[in-house]
Amino acid sequence: MKHERITGAKALMRALQAEKVKTIFGYPGGAIMPVYDALYDYTRGEKKCFDHILVRHEQAATHAAEGYARISGEVGVAIVTSGPGVTNTLTGIADAMMDSTPIVVIAGQVATAALGTDAFQEVDLVGVAQPISKWSYQIRHADDVAWAVSRAFYIARTGRPGPVVLDFPRNAQVEETDWEPVKVTFVRSYVPYPKLDMSAVRQAAELINGAKKPLALVGQGVELGNAQRELKAFLEKAGIPAGRTMLGLSALPSDHPLNVGMLGMHGNYAVNLKEQECDVLIAIGMRFSDRVTGNLSTYARQAKVIHLDIDRSEIDKNVKTDVAVIADCKESLPAITALLTEQTHQGWRDSFRELDKKERQKVIEPAIHPKDGPLLMGEVVNEVAGQSDDDTILVTDVGQNQLFATRYFKYLRPRSICTSGGLGTMGYGMPAAIGATFAAPERTVCCFMGDGGFQMCIEELGTIMEQKAPVKMIILNNHYLGNVRQWQDMFWMRRKSFTRMMNPDYSLIARGYSIPYRAVTDRSQLAEAVAEMLTTTGPFILECAIREEDNVLPMTPPGMDVSQMMLEI
């Protein structure tokens, strides 16, 4: 069979096409020019098969790819140049690694002959990316392109997903190869889906059947495994109340009767206290982050712990497990469900209500329905949640905006939240929201940001303008780096060290980018302003003047027991 001779850069286009890539976020530069030249033909005219979104900073390319991946369930793709181009992506790569987000970052590199010579814009990408990526590989020859790209996508999307980095030296982009497609579906040293151990399944079912006070902790693994339905069946059969991690918020709809709220430092009161009272704790696709467990030495000591996870290295990492079920939860959940006896645990579930009532009265009502004083973050989130469609996607930045938004938004459809959980990356919000609009153009995307985070990737307003990306941006402006300020007030003797921030005139910035803008300074304008934002086609900036020194509550102070969660300061 005669093969077609094409360049490595063109081979990359074909390999991406074979992986069914539709959207690429990127930024050109010297060492990636052959790829961008090939991309020219593949993004217009008859051959068009990709949309390329030109971002304004490479970090944003990775966050946009993350947002795209999180909402679409497909692999997000970023293409950047060598050196600073790719070092700018490292934050996004680390973020994707922490939050198990499947992205593939393809970076230019100096020619292999120049490697190690400190050539212009050379950086040892594989060296720096290895510890923060699932796999990193240098494509040294055009002949390797088809194999390396297919392997990259296979690794990124299978098992516990994560970021993959491809380092693509210039010579491999320009040299020719006999094009032959490759489909990698097997890597012998990599077992993405561990075989379900039926004895572990039986042990887990036995523990759950005998439990008087079972509690499930639902993580993003359920969404990554598309096991939302299997989760519901599992919980409903045995009447198990379930808390969700921040990344797992849309794994179980907010209005489900077994949903008992969000876990963690600023999660819901009842579920945090009940972690210290339950007799069987069932962790499903979550990793017992320190933001969830608080003081590990006292965490859920009274409970038998069942841990369902696809990643064996998560078992016993933070919390000692009594039964580990190492498998894809799409497979393990139904296997356990089949062995469960039907129960309701009504008394146990009702016991959450008293605590819920306390939280509602002390924290929630004052946060979402304040009577007077300046606007609060909680009420803005509540208003947007109330007016927006049920399938709205919540994107947040990091800080108080994230904690209020995740607490008071609604999650009624799968894959409804994009937030930077593990790495806590300020500046994540706006670019991730851009990615989300490309993943689900038919859904509304609301992005809550503080004045700090908004300015950390503010350059992406350029991308939003150019793409007319319909991101509804809500700036919760309190003139502070609010979360750090809250900690300074609580734990650092109120010494507000560099957390007060001078802001620009955002109306002028919005005007510069031709993005519709509205400011809300008074409660009476809020509902109407939110309505205007949601009914305006395309992007919108809603700036809310927020009470300057508000605190996120409840809160378990860092390192304390989850049962010491505070409803007031």
Place this chain on the structure above:
Amino acid sequence: MEQKKLYTLLVYSENVAGILNQVTAVFTRRQVNIESLNVSASSIPGVHKYTITVWSNEDQIEKIVRQIEKKIDVVKANYFTDDQLFIRESGLYKLSAPMVMDNPEISRTIRRFQANIIEVNPTYVIVQMHGVTEDIISLYRALDTFGCVLQYTRSGRIAVTRGMQEQVSEFLEQRENER
């Protein structure tokens, strides 16, 4: 805190560039020192074997091993205590030839440790010894009391398991069947 013990890790990986970096990074991240390290081709074509010794405790070493095994190109990683392994190390001792000639006690010491003299010339004598860590170090200490040691070096550990199962080849066989 659990007492620290010397553990030996046997890690098998595909023969691709950069694996050593990935393996050692797992230790670096936790600031755990590697005591010794030996890398070589294994008996399985295309598979490299890493023998790593490290002071750690059960809880920590288990997490380290799992995080190493999680690396895409790592085939298998396991940890062992000394009683589960046949262990060998080598020592090389470069001694001052005139001093060895002057003091017959030095030669007697070498024989007592069943070490071999493998090179002699007017300025120095090279002694080699194979054995377990303690013996190799003991010989160094004994020779050092004579003040005759010019250079001394000890290899990384190599080890094979005492168990009956050949875990890595069986694993790879099973994987090929799953393909």
